[in-house]
Amino acid sequence: MILPKSNRLTPAQLAEVTGIVAEFGCTIQPIIGALRTIYAIVGDERDDLMINRLEGLDYVERIDRIQSPFKLMDKRSDLASHRIRLGGVTLGEELFVIAGPCTIDPKNPNYFYESAAAVKEAGAQMIRGGVWKPRTNPYTFQGDTRSMDILLEGSRRTGLPVDTEVMEEAHIGVALEAGVTCLQVGARNALNYSLLRAIGRAVAGRETAVLLKRSIHMGPVNEFISAAEYIAAFGNPNILLCPRGTAPGLDGYRNHPDESITPLLKEKTWAPVVVDPSHSVGKAAYVPASALAAVAYGADGLCLEAHVSPSHGIGDDPKQALTPEGLAETIRQARALWRLRRGLTAG
Ligand code: PEP
Ligand code: MN
Secondary structure (H helix, E strand, O other): OEEEOOOOOOHHHHHHHHHHHHOOOOEEEEEEOOOOEEEEEEOOOOOHHHHHHHHOOOOEEEEOOOOOOOOOOEOOOHHHHOOOEEOOEEEOOEOEEEEEOOEOOOOOHHHHHHHHHHHHHHOOOEEEOEOEOOOOOOOOOOEOOOHHHHHHHHHHHHOOOEEEEOOOHHHHHHHHHHOOOEEEEOOOOOOOHHHHHHHHHHHOOOOOEEEEEOOOOOOOHHHHHHHHHHHHOOOOOOEEEEOOOEOOOOOOOOOEOOHHHHHHHHHHEOOOEEEOHHHHHOOHHHHHHHHHHHHHOOOOEEEEEEOOOHHHOOOOHHHHOEOHHHHHHHHHHHHHHHHHHHHHHHO
């Protein structure tokens, strides 16, 4: 990783470093951080001669040789000062809440519009809504591209940015073209490295954020952060890590709630953690307690399924979605706990 003395390298300086690393079979990938652009050396960057030549350039402050499988997402990286701003909130400065239906019903768009209005009213800063859906049962509703218009109309009506899951490469361009602010990578695709690469490539140079769910089958914490690195490596580090429960170990919860992973993530990465209690526990009645547990463990945000009339929803909504009242109360309590926790931490 090349850290320049100024905010970014001039074109001539970039050409010079690109030429040097090319001699050693490497390429340069600029990563735009909040304070300065840093330059990842892609390839085998262990050659001492290459490092010495780069360190000898008078416009280079230093070369970071973090020995980590996720050198951009690592807490020791220069990107640790990177701040992600979404829906008027700087992540880490205020509890960030994404909420909305699991699945947009293209036949009944008013449910989405009314849910979006309720989400705004409850104080969330971003609306979620599934256009394309990963369903365990192949005979159930799989989503519909036509829901993209409904999602964006919900955004226009409320003035809030939107999040939706992309399941395959073809979805990425459609979502970005439509104006989706946050691309969601679902639990089933969190280990799909070619999709992660395609997302990284597509969001590079944009303000777009990516909400990366933790896979149902992911093991070590490093595996999760490394998946984020696949995206960041292309130049856009606006990544939110989203624990959402792992393979079920308890009889009763849909998945095994994993909000307690948050402090472990925070020891290793600077990336904000936005926990999804809805998929963790899988039942609306358990969601508020799981949301508070996530905040108690240090989450920077929550992603909550909510619907104006859960029993009329599709996908996960009938069982998992909070009602508008439930959502408003959960957000109110979560914010109060977040402030309390910050006060305790600060004191
Ligand atoms: C969802 O957010 O509706 C969803 C399908 O999530 P996950 O990928 O976590 O199962
Ligand atoms: Mn869902």
